[in-house]
Structure formats: C-alpha cells, structure tokens
Amino acid sequence: MQAAEGNVTIQVANSLHASKNVKPDHQLSFVDYMYAKNCLLITLKNAKWGNEAVDVFNWFFHNLDNHPLWDEVAHGEHALPTLCLLCVPRLA
Numbered sequence: 001m002q003a004a005e006g007n008v009t010i011q012v013a014n015s016l017h018a019s020k021n022v023k024p025d026h027q028l029s030f031v032d033y034m035y036a037k038n039c040l041l042i043t044l045k046n047a048k049w050g051n052e053a054v055d056v057f058n059w060f061f062h063n064l065d066n067h068p069l070w071d072e073v074a075h076g077e078h079a080l081p082t083l084c085l086l087c088v089p090r091l092a
Helices: 032-046 051-065 075-089
Strands: none
Touching: 032 051
16 A cells, blocks of 8 residues: 555565465576566556655666676576675664
C-alpha cells in the first residue's frame, strides 16, 4: 500500500517461511540473478513504489553489476553472493 509518491508502507506478510522453491543466494547463477533483478525492478514500478524508490534499486543493481571486483574474482558467476556481502551492510 502506498501513501504518496516516494512513500512506501510495508505490511507484515502472512507467510512465516520461505517457499520450498527459494534458492539460497550462494546457489543463484548469474542468469538467475539477472532475471530476478529485472523482475523486481518491473514489479516495483508496476506496484507504483515511486520513481525515487525504483531509481535507488536500479542504481544499487547498476553499481553491483559494474563493481570492479568482477574483474578480480576468479569464480565468475558465483562471485555475486560475495559481492553482495561486500556491498550491503550486515543487519545485526
């Protein structure tokens, strides 16, 4: 539910556990990541989250996709979870 442009209201989900079809981050291929990223951005736009929120996610993914560590990591597509851990602060 959205109150106004750029404001997002988050509601508690009824589900207490993830779907049985969810893959852990470290099992995602680069193709899986790209598909999920694009679906998320389209869904945010269609859900009318507001241009500012969509732009923040878009820039996050752009910076992640173009991070210089891609050139330094020898593990190819499986480097994504490592890069995500480096780019996103831990919540503890």
